[in-house]
Amino acid sequence: MAYLMAMVRDLDAAEEVFQNAAVVVMQHAGSPDAEPIRDFRAWAKEIVRRQALHYLRAKGRAARVAALEPELLVQIDRAFDDDATDPAHRQRELDALRDCATRLPDVQRRMVAMRYEGRASFDAIGAAVGRTAAAVQRSLSRTRRMLHDCVQSKLARVTGVAP
Amino acid sequence: MTSIPPRHDDDSLPPSRELDGLITRHLDGGLDAAEQRRLAALLDASPAARETLARYLRLEGALIRLASAGLLGSPTGDGADVEPRLRDRAGASRWLRPAAVALAGSVLAATVVAVLFVRQPEIGLLRGADVAFIADRWLELRAADAAAEPEAQDPEAPEVEEDEPDAMAGSPPGWLVAAVADEGAGLSRPDEG
Numbered sequence: 580m581a582y583l584m585a586m587v588r589d590l591d592a593a594e595e596v597f598q599n600a601a602v603v604v605m606q607h608a609g610s611p612d613a614e615p616i617r618d619f620r621a622w623a624k625e626i627v628r629r630q631a632l633h634y635l636r637a638k639g640r641a642a643r644v645a646a647l648e649p650e651l652l653v654q655i656d657r658a659f660d661d662d663a664t665d666p667a668h669r670q671r672e673l674d675a676l677r678d679c680a681t682r683l684p685d686v687q688r689r690m691v692a693m694r695y696e697g698r699a700s701f702d703a704i705g706a707a708v709g710r711t712a713a714a715v716q717r718s719l720s721r722t723r724r725m726l727h728d729c730v731q732s733k734l735a736r737v738t739g740v741a742p
Numbered sequence: 743m744t745s746i747p748p749r750h751d752d753d754s755l756p757p758s759r760e761l762d763g764l765i766t767r768h769l770d771g772g773l774d775a776a777e778q779r780r781l782a783a784l785l786d787a788s789p790a791a792r793e794t795l796a797r798y799l800r801l802e803g804a805l806i807r808l809a810s811a812g813l814l815g816s817p818t819g820d821g822a823d824v825e826p827r828l829r830d831r832a833g834a835s836r837w838l839r840p841a842a843v844a845l846a847g848s849v850l851a852a853t854v855v856a857v858l859f860v861r862q863p864e865i866g867l868l869r870g871a872d873v874a875f876i877a878d879r880w881l882e883l884r885a886a887d888a889a890a891e892p893e894a895q896d897p898e899a900p901e902v903e904e905d906e907p908d909a910m911a912g913s914p915p916g917w918l919v920a921a922v923a924d925e926g927a928g929l930s931r932p933d934e935g
Contacts, residue, residue: 580802580803580806581799581800581802581803581806582799584769584799584802584803584806585768585769585795585799585802588768588769588770588771589771590806646775647778648775648778648779648782650778650779650782650783650786651768651778651779651781651782651785653782653786654781654782654785654786654792654795655785655795657785657792658785658792658793658795658796658799659796659799661789661792661793661796662793662796662799662800664796664800669800669804672800672801672804673804673807673808676801676804676805676808677808677813680808680813680814688814691805691814692809692814695805695806695808695809695814696809696810696812696814701770716767716770716772719766719770720763720766720767720770720772721766723766723769723798723801723802724762724763724766726801726805727762727797727798727801730801731797
């Protein structure tokens with residue numbers, strides 16, 4: 580989902596693309612003539628990638644987000660492909676994030692929850708917290724950075740490696 | 743290697759903060775074309791920059807996962823102020839959910855069984871990230887369904903603590919439990935040894 584988010588930059592769109600990709604995967608799995616899959620991750624990623632590009636072509640103009648520059652897509656692919664983080668480390672990141680999220684100032688935690696749990700738009704969040712949509716977008720961007728730094732700091736304390 | 747386009751806004755930012763800012767704004771769709779090209783150039787120029795992007799993508803995935811389990815802290819008292827996006831999504835894609843969950847479960851279960859027991863050489867080992875990929879999706883679907891159909895909950899069920907993840911997300915299906923357990927068991931690839 581994070582890979583999809585990096586491409587379509589919208590949670591609802593990412594979900595829609597994921598579901599479409601899942602249907603393609605299932606159709607392949609259910610086909611008696613299906614070719615054997617040697618690398619599930621690479622195969623599934625390519626399906627997701629194609630579905631996301633199809634979505635951006637089909638709905639990009641009507642979407643709120645700008646088109647994705649091809650050179651950025653290449654770099655997102657590289658980052659995703661090169662990321663060999665093991666599941667145990669991902670779990671440590673998840674645990675650290677959960678703790679870091681509880682330490683956010685109340686209004687920031689509310690905005691994060693509204694954005695990720697309620698899938699609220701910047702306008703809706705702004706109306707709820709008394710800020711403009713642009714201010715909400717900036718605040719959420721800063722909050723991601725805070726959470727990232729907090730998680731890295733926590734992991735560094737656990738592993739003894741500087742972030 | 744492409745040359746790095748110059749920043750066109752705040753030249754006072756240190757490089758790492760600029761990269762972080764571009765990445766986080768990108769995830770909200772906040773970058774224009776020139777900023778996207780600037781971000782691409784920074785990523786192309788540095789493996790460390792791509793590692794930073796990967797960390798932010800993992801963070802994004804973790805945020806989605808926590809949100810799906812209701813662990814980010816619901817905006818108390820603001821429910822009426824927020825767009826009813828979950829209800830909209832439930833209506834837009836409801837027909838896909840049961841099929842998606844059932845078929846994803848079947849595919850994963852079949853793959854895990856094949857890897858563990860049949861060990862057909864043509865099927866690669868399902869990596870942890872793939873399990874997390876599907877587990878994330880399952881958690882999201884559970885959360886969305888729970889939000890869309892609150893009347894389906896058992897009124898006599900005991901109240902649970904807010905910070906109890908299993909209680910918030912519901913019990914995972916057997917295939918997911920098995921897959922996650924296997925993921926932590928340090929399985930070797932079927933084509934090894």
